[in-house]
Amino acid sequence: EVQLVQSGAEVKKPGESLKISCRGSGYNFANYWIGWVRQTPGKGLEWLGILYPIDSDTRYNPSFQGQVTISADNSISTAYLHWGSLRASDTAFYYCVRPFGFPGPAQYWGQGTLVTVSS
């Protein structure tokens, strides 16, 4: 059974850095694209980007390029979403997703990680 398990909720201050994680199981992690989606009450669902773990090919939504970094560690079947300097507007639920194929819809979803950025 494919599962994506994300790290827990985070509360951070503006300007701090953060890395959240998503561990995949039940499939060969390196061979499937893995992406990140965020959800806010104001803007709804937004696609941040996607990475192919086997060669680290990464595609970003231009709106988020430079704002976040997507990476993976194949040895522990884990993908990451990293911020160097958080802003209040980064407050959101973040989901990791595994499409079937690329391009492809998000077939599998993590349970979500709530990130709150507040002074």
Added chain:
Amino acid sequence: EIVLTQSPGTLSLSPGERATLSCRASQSVSSNYLAWYQQKPGQAPRLLIFGASRRATGIPDTFSGSGSGTEFTLTINRLDPEDFAVYYCQQYGSSPYTFGQGTRLEIK
């Protein structure tokens, strides 16, 4: 980027009725790469339909998708109480992938 507009914003129906949800794209969706998701409170979205009309694994045949180009429809026949949720469309044919703003299906 492709903007997806869903209508109506809220749909109030009774169990047993049919729901028809619309998703309009600002430009043609490449290869009809259009998906529909269902989201219930406190849960991640769940994939229902992909490729405009193909049901995802485990999705009952009361859910059907249709359309092409810029106009797409999700139909839910014989609404079950479990079907009342928020529904989103998404296009994955052009980067960046984009989502509609959602239709809330509520019990009348």
